Amino acid sequence: MKQTVFEANKPDMSVVDASLENSKLSCFWLEDAQPNAPHYAQLDEDILADFAVVGGGYAGLWTAIKLKTEHPDAKVVLLEAKRIGWAASGRNGGFCEASITHGEPNAEARWPDELAQLHRLGVENLDAIEKFLIENDIDADWERTGALEVANEEYQLAYLEGEDPEDAAATDTVLLDTEGVRSRINSPTFLGGMYSARENAIVHPAKLAYGLARHAAKIGVEIYENSRVLDLVTAKSGDAPIRLQLQGASVAADRVALCTNVFPALLKRYRFHTIPVYDYVLMTEPLTDEQLAAIGWEGREGLSDLANQFHYSRLTKENRILWGGYDAVYHAGGKIRRKYEDRAETFNKLASHFFTTFPQLAGLRFTHRWAGVIDSSTRFCAFFGEAFGGRIQYVAGFTGLGVGATHFAADVIVDRFAGRKTERTELNMVKEVPLPFPPEPFAAVGVNMFRWSFDRADRNDGKRNLFLKTMDAVGMGFDS
Template identity: 55%
Template sequence: MGTTVFERHRPSASVVDHALEGTAHSVFWRDDLPDDLKPDRPALTAAITADLVIVGGGYTGLWTALLAVERDPGARIVLVEAQRVGWAASGRNGGFCEFSLTHGRENGLSRWPDDMPTLDRLGMANLDAIEASEAAYGMDFHFERTGELSPAIEPHQIDWLKEWHAEAPADEGLVYLDEAAVRAEVNSPTYLAGVWDTRGCGMLHPARLAAELARVAEERGVQIFERSRVRELRTDGDRVQVVTEQGRVSAARAVLATNVFPSLLGRNRLMTVPVYDYVLMTEPLSAAQLAEIGWKGRQGIGDMANQFHYYRLSKDNRILFGGYDAVYHYGRKVRERYENRPETWRRLANHFFTTFPQLEGLRFSHQWAGAIDTSTQFAAFFGTARRGRVAYAAGFTGLGVGSTRFAGEVMLDLLDGVHNERTSLEMVRKRPLPFPPEPAAAIGINATRWALDRADHNEGRRNLLLKTLDAVGLGFDS
């Protein structure tokens, strides 16, 4: 088995020690929010009624609330959140807002080939709508339509990029970059080639997006209750009862937007697993440091490995660097203690200075982690329950920044009983395979992670386990 570029070109231990010294265990995006975008909202402490109740105050729930009030301005819409708006994945992610609704073209073509032209068109329209929403609603979430750069960091990945570029539709905006051209865009000695998707991705401030969605929704009459954990979902005649620790909401319809957290529907308990993702954020780069690496296009970057890294620039020119390790803990538990993993941050720091050795001496200001809701199809699944009065979406697998808005549209369509091109999609109509219960889930996921690591060390060649999982439509990804 070979060694990867990150194993061949490691920085010295002293460089990593210096960079991680004094790093705060805190989410930069949340720390960066101005006070007026993090109001302290009340808990639900009474029994109230609504036309629509939404469980979950992340992107999925917030987009659904805003889209619902746009569809029916007179409706009474209530959203309940167990913690604070945007505190989980919606406030901790990398801020990559992609047009793909299917976790990339290859995954979509392997699962829903007949629908891909429609999925691509709807996905691009959805991204355009997110970009336009800043002006339309008077929001500011630092959106930049930079596109995304995918560099090859091992020789065998160059052919993958050439094939991807050759097979993409001509109007998709993909640009192939040879070694000189890709390093002219972003100066990393690890880059051998690249594909720049110039249209299909934007960068944004994750916590600001959640906060702004909540602000705009409230301005239009949506009631948001924080620190109101839902204990039970009941059906009472033609009403849905959402029961919290101190109150309840009786509504005609409900949306479940809890994603990585255990579903209130038993049928969905095995449909997702929580996978922990880890991130470092640097201090702001100086003008001289920026000049060393170029990156004038400010693209989001994600390399081509199975265990991939993603990184981007913030508005104040920090570098967010995350990915690689995707850690599953036995029992599908979401626990705060899983967010502290020093060995992963040290590994990420090693990989950062392998990618940008010219930045040695730079420090990391923040380190954090969070859970991603992974499904076996690597993309969201949808459905209804309780005789069509409850809609749900989950399983975004790390690409929910953009696709959660689309999910909101789908769930509202399903509740309305609308038959259109969204609800006609196979990915909307059919549920993916569930993950098995424990201990089979842990055994299978860890075996898959091992196989993915071996593939990265063997020129990307997938072994029998990975080929079998591909064939039956099962997967595990970050």
């Protein structure tokens, strides 16, 4: 097996150790936005509602906003088990991508007949988010900077060369040679790249969650924090309210939207449709003007590479560099545990890869390190479920690209509640439910086999082994 560029060009370990020495295990976004975080009461009584939304992340917030906007006289209640945006919505990399399918290749493999439609809807969705934030004066450090994908290995250049010129032109994509990509972001590992001007925005994740919550409350959504739903009970009668049982309180609602992301589905039929995968992130101290000049990055693009185990990176408003990805760790049993968030092996690996990519930044320190849990599905992107004659709607499985896709998902849920057949609801992507993951211990064996196979492919010119080819053929998958 070949060495990857990150193994062949490792920085001195003293540089890595020094960079992490004073970092703290804390999510930068949540810490940065905490002084201005809104607070909402805990539900401590039984109430009635027209609509109840479970989950105070992006999917739940967008859904509550859209329901209240469409039904201003309805009582819309949002229930969050802890704090608004505390989980994936406040911990992610701060990329808001146009793709609602976890990238064009995933859509092409699964829904080739809908590819152009899915791409158009994705860009329209991103445009709609931007318009909403501007019109409602929501400060979330939003910047429509576009996306830059780079090749770090010779074999990855073939992916760029295989890009259809007509498709590239239609999506405002520019192919870059070595000189072109390094003129945007200067790294000795970058051999070529692809820049898409309209495909991505960067955003402050926690500010976005808090801004959406404030807007929801302003228009009349009742938000309750520290209000975990323990059980969902449906009556035999189709007209009877759906009851959400909490500790010492309950909500009886006509319709319920379940937006619980990686946490166990309240509908048992979907319990095996997602698994929790831990993703790890580092954040640097702010760059000096000299350090920023050394790497360029004047366009402030969202950055990722073309490996199976890929990195993602971006600049913050204060010119810190967020650096994450590569490792995607599933812990046997599918549990979500605080202790899983501190993984020295992964943080050391990320820091090493960072200084391979940007050796000119040796001496830069990481101030924060953290992890977030991704709700991975077997098709890599969100799926939609329903129950009780459509009065219960469910969405999950965003697989790490939910910042933009949650807005699209909320539109689907609102359409379905209204009984509308729209372009969105009639997509095969929306109507099809993916295969579930197998139960333990098979899930752990399978996921670790995927990780091993992706690592082998990245060391073998991207060539997929028999296991990956077989999984491609049956429609099962895992993505880092």
